[in-house]
Amino acid sequence: MWRIATRRSALARAQAQQVADALAAATGRPAELVALSTTGDEHPDRAVEAFDAKGLFVDGVRRAVLDAHADCAVHSYKDLPTATAHGLVVAAVPRREDPRDLLVTRGGVRLSTLRRGATVGTSSARRQAQVQRARRDVIVQPLRGNLDTRLRRVADGDLDAVVVAVAGVRRLGPVQLDVQAVALEHGECLHAPAQGALAIECRDDDPDTRAALALVDDHDARLAVRAERALLAALDGGCTAPIGAHAELTADGLELLGMLADPTGTTLLRASHRAARDAADELAAAVADMLRDRGGDAVLTRLAAARRRVPMGGP
Numbered sequence: 001m002w003r004i005a006t007r008r009s010a011l012a013r014a015q016a017q018q019v020a021d022a023l024a025a026a027t028g029r030p031a032e033l034v035a036l037s038t039t040g041d042e043h044p045d046r047a048v049e050a051f052d053a054k055g056l057f058v059d060g061v062r063r064a065v066l067d068a069h070a071d072c073a074v075h076s077y078k079d080l081p082t083a084t085a086h087g088l089v090v091a092a093v094p095r096r097e098d099p100r101d102l103l104v105t106r107g108g109v110r111l112s113t114l115r116r117g118a119t120v121g122t123s124s125a126r127r128q129a130q131v132q133r134a135r136r137d138v139i140v141q142p143l144r145g146n147l148d149t150r151l152r153r154v155a156d157g158d159l160d161a162v163v164v165a166v167a168g169v170r171r172l173g174p175v176q177l178d179v180q181a182v183a184l185e186h187g188e189c190l191h192a193p194a195q196g197a198l199a200i201e202c203r204d205d206d207p208d209t210r211a212a213l214a215l216v217d218d219h220d221a222r223l224a225v226r227a228e229r230a231l232l233a234a235l236d237g238g239c240t241a242p243i244g245a246h247a248e249l250t251a252d253g254l255e256l257l258g259m260l261a262d263p264t265g266t267t268l269l270r271a272s273h274r275a276a277r278d279a280a281d282e283l284a285a286a287v288a289d290m291l292r293d294r295g296g297d298a299v300l301t302r303l304a305a306a307r308r309r310v311p312m313g314g315p
Helices: 010-027 059-066 125-134 147-155 166-172 205-218 221-236 279-307
Strands: 002-007 033-036 072-076 090-091 101-105 119-121 140-141 163-166 180-184 200-203 241-251 253-261 268-276
Touching: 002 010, 002 059, 010 033, 010 166, 010 205, 010 279, 033 180, 059 072, 059 090, 059 200, 059 221, 072 279, 090 163, 101 147, 101 166, 119 147, 119 221, 125 140, 140 279, 147 163, 163 166, 166 253, 180 253, 200 205, 221 241, 221 253, 221 279, 253 279, 268 279
Parallel strands: 002 033, 002 072, 119 140, 119 163
Antiparallel strands: 072 200, 090 200, 101 163, 101 180, 241 253, 253 268
16 A cells, blocks of 8 residues: 655645556555645744745655655645755656646636736735736735635635636636636746646655656656756745746757746846756756846845845744
8 A cells, every 4th residue: 555645735635646546557556645734734824934944835744754654745846845855755746737827716807907906815925926017006915725715715705816826726626616717828927836746755765666656757747847946946946935937848958937026026037048858957057047147136135135034933
């Protein structure tokens, strides 16, 4: 029996179950989920930036694997810190879901046609920056909670709109709420590095599990995610930084689009570049340099100063 660690939320369990089904089909061995809480889950009312830690939504799940209470763990790849965890390896990146963001409203309204003064819920600095850049006349409100809770805020009329990931909505499955969604294209709201991708981690000294997970790995997804996360690392940004990235495999190589902004969207920088498929790290470094040269160093300095001013406090 494969034991697969996951967060307790409905979305986390849904995507882990997809992995469990794929792994069972590939190996002929059944799988079960081990649902756990993480630091981020235990303090749902605190802003993500208020935690003096990385890996807020993966720590408890990773610990279960390291302590041999689970064979592997399934994460939303965008939640993983860019630094490798000692003793663990990302053994598989399954086929990637659509990485774009969605604008969810009660009437299927586009970002450009939201009413003046509309309230848009998101606690993502990246989403906030791009929404405010496009629409200075809407109000962005902080929003934490599970995906179904966020969608309900729109259905109940508490918010005019929320911005969420396409992948999350698809993996969660049909919701019985009176809401409609419109996908945001890369020019409107560039997604987070690795959004839509799952990362399956196991112990680096567990060859049997590594070999089994290789059966559900998708090479193209892994390559695209590597380039996007390499850009995040090159800019020294954590998973909460207002940084977007989209890598796409082309017939003759790999193309990477990057975005860096301040949370208000006053400064929003974009850059893109192409390289060979085996040069993902070099491609990311080139795009990072382009962003820095266009004013990114000043943005990163301001972001670092803002992080130091956030009160850490207790839960």
